[in-house]
Amino acid sequence: MAETAEDIETRNVAAVEASFNAWADGTGSPYDLLAEDATWTITGNSLASKTYNGREAFMSEVIRPFVGRMSVGLKPVIREMYADGDTVIVFFDAAGTARDGQPYENTYAWFLELDNGRIVRASAFFDSIAFNDLWERVAPVQTK
Numbered sequence: 001m002a003e004t005a006e007d008i009e010t011r012n013v014a015a016v017e018a019s020f021n022a023w024a025d026g027t028g029s030p031y032d033l034l035a036e037d038a039t040w041t042i043t044g045n046s047l048a049s050k051t052y053n054g055r056e057a058f059m060s061e062v063i064r065p066f067v068g069r070m071s072v073g074l075k076p077v078i079r080e081m082y083a084d085g086d087t088v089i090v091f092f093d094a095a096g097t098a099r100d101g102q103p104y105e106n107t108y109a110w111f112l113e114l115d116n117g118r119i120v121r122a123s124a125f126f127d128s129i130a131f132n133d134l135w136e137r138v139a140p141v142q143t144k
Helices: 005-025 055-067 128-137
Strands: 034-042 050-053 070-084 087-098 103-115 118-126
Touching (some): 005 070, 005 103, 034 055, 050 055, 103 128, 118 128
Parallel strands (some): 034 118
Antiparallel strands (some): 087 103, 103 118
16 A cells, blocks of 8 residues: 555654654754755854755754754754645744853744655754854854
């Protein structure tokens, strides 16, 4: 029996939701779902806004430097999650503490296109003012 569009949506939502639960628990993250050749676009005018070609480019230029600025990592709280075909949209809040002791809070909307359970393309929207403040205020420490 062929997989239906509804089956694909259900499977994709389950994978993304599980990755967010792992992120909240500190045991994983949605980035674990990134395909090696994924593209991740940060929209808007933040200091990190551009398209990153490949998982490693995104991780090394954005995620590791972000984590290196935090003393307490982000904990996401999903507001809404939607699926349409291969795309899962996650609307969520995330908060943590920067290395300078100041809180970091932001609200995000991620549009994640999946192929066989892997994120192949993403577009991220968030408050660039809050992001830029953290990015400029706190120097990152080296993370793995």
